[in-house]
């Protein structure tokens with residue numbers, strides 16, 4: 001299977017704080033990869049270094065065969081990114097923001113269809129700022145998918161979504177994966193990780209402490225429940241006696 005993301009020995013510090021410590025990982029095409037860890041573990045910093053929006057101190061990164069620092073244009077066309085809060089004009093409508101985004105890409109997806117799929121089809125005439133938190137979150141996933149990307153980064157995928165919206169997002173992502181999309185996500189919801197992720201990496205204070213599948217994490221820690229295994233590995237809960 002083709003490798004879509006390859007990270008070798010990535011390190012990044014902020015002053016004295018080592019946020020990412022010699023991290024190496026690789027992601028295969030058509031899979032969902034979960035980067036997990038407690039608040040402050042280094043997930044967003046890793047994603048920003050992979051995207052080239054932050055400078056790593058050391059290490060090598062390849063995304064879709066490109067160097068994210070040097071091949072920005074080619075990556076921009078093929079990679080989608082979900083932002084937590086967008087940088088949009090205050091009065092802009094959903095339709096306008098989608099249209100403006102679609103104009104930036106050579107082969108954009110049908111944004112109206114995406115809005116329908118994500119349950120905000122009836123909101124396209126509304127101002128973005130008037131959307132509820134969960135609706136805005138869904139809009140940001142739509143915006144990430146408008147490029148028709150080969151690879152999409154979804155940071156805190158379903159934070160703020162209600163139960164039905166989360167299930168809908170899972171269903172759509174599973175469908176997109178079956179059509180070859182590669183997904184790199186972070187999530188604090190272990191039920192979501194269990195449903196979606198083919199492989200995971202758990203970070204603890206910037207260091208990778210586990211690579212593998214959800215099943216392997218459970219087995220290695222003798223846990224029936226993945227959240228228990230995750231809490232032990234991530235250091236969010238003291239290990240069992």
Ligand SMILES: Nc1ncnc2c1ncn2[C@@H]1O[C@H](COP(=O)(O)OP(=O)(O)OP(=O)(O)O)[C@@H](O)[C@H]1O
Pocket residue numbers: 014017019037038039040041042043044045046
């Ligand atoms: N610009 C910055 N300047 C200084 N410290 C930073 C900066 N950005 C992040 N950090 C610190 O680096 C560490 C890793 O942060 P990062 O945002 O990567 O964590 P995270 O795993 O994404 O956390 P969360 O789950 O809360 O989003 C944290 O201790 C954070 O306070």
